[in-house]
Amino acid sequence: MSKLVLVTGAAGFIGSAVTEELSRLGTRVLAVDALLDGLYPSSEKTERFHRVSELPGVSTMKFDLRTGDFDKLPHDITHVINEAAMPGLSLSWSDFDLYSSCNISGLSRLLDASRRWPLEKFVQVSTSSVYGAQAIGDEKQALAPVSPYGVTKLAAEHLSFAYWRESGIPATVLRYFSVYGPGQRPDMAYRRFITKALRGEPLTLFGSGKQSRTNTYIADCVSATVTALELGRPGIAYNISGSEQRSITEALEIIEGLVGHPLEIVSHDAVRGDQVETRGDSSLARAELGLVDSVTLETGLAEEFRWLQSKG
Ligand SMILES: NC(=O)c1ccc[n+]([C@@H]2O[C@H](COP(=O)([O-])OP(=O)(O)OC[C@H]3O[C@@H](n4cnc5c(N)ncnc54)[C@H](O)[C@@H]3O)[C@@H](O)[C@H]2O)c1
Structure with missing residues (x-):
């Protein structure tokens, strides 16, 4: 049977990049997204969705996992990459219903529909936030989220694995660590910093600045995600860092x-539920999914800088 990949959240930062890569590889893709407002304006998602709709092999459909009629989707879907979710920490404290409905209830409807498809792999996208304030080490570290967002994503992991154990849905989990580079979400720190720096405006720093991260360059994240469609083992979670x-x-x-001039920085209290330190050990994904570090942070940020400069 020829491969048909359902990519959810395909108008998002990472979902759109995954869709582009699958099209480049000659894979048929059904790209769906609810084009939600909330965390950032849907106009940017509409723009991305339009861009992927023009790619070879890609068809797009506006579809909300919480309410959509899954019978209207093709019945020959062979692979799923569930990028759809409400990300971000702050909003998850004030609008938990939005996070639990998109990140858990929507996933449960998708997993249920998947039982009717000739499914070879279900890739559920998760986050380092499932580990909590510190995300240090490999996949065996304790799972202790400190934000409602992290709680919903951990529940989503468990739900995916429950469907693997009980219904044979071949679910693999990928825990992304701070993804950055061209196309990054407008609410994320590096994009906010560069945007303000380019405008010569003061930028807001939440917390001391001593928080540290292992960042993942978008192209490396995409490549490991696409490889997981074939090589990701069901029932296994992989750090992608x-x-x-x-x-x-x-x-x-x-x-x-x-930017070539000093930045004006305005300090602010840390974001509630923010991680103090991430240092993901991705040995498993390096060995099994071919994850690499293709660039240094200097090069990756320069790429994001050039992309934002060209957007004007
Ligand atoms: N960006 C990061 O650094 C990062 C880090 C860890 C994990 N993740 C995870 O990666 C995935 C993609 O994140 P992103 O940064 O591209 O975010 P994004 O907000 O740009 O993309 C998510 C997309 O999902 C869509 N969506 C949300 N709820 C939906 C629903 N009910 N039905 C259909 N579509 C829905 C949104 O409209 C959006 O376009 C998410 O699962 C997120 O939790 C991202």
């Missing part, structure tokens, strides 16, 4: 070098 750990202050110094 770059290996270079850098603080927010170091990232700001790199951005200052790119």
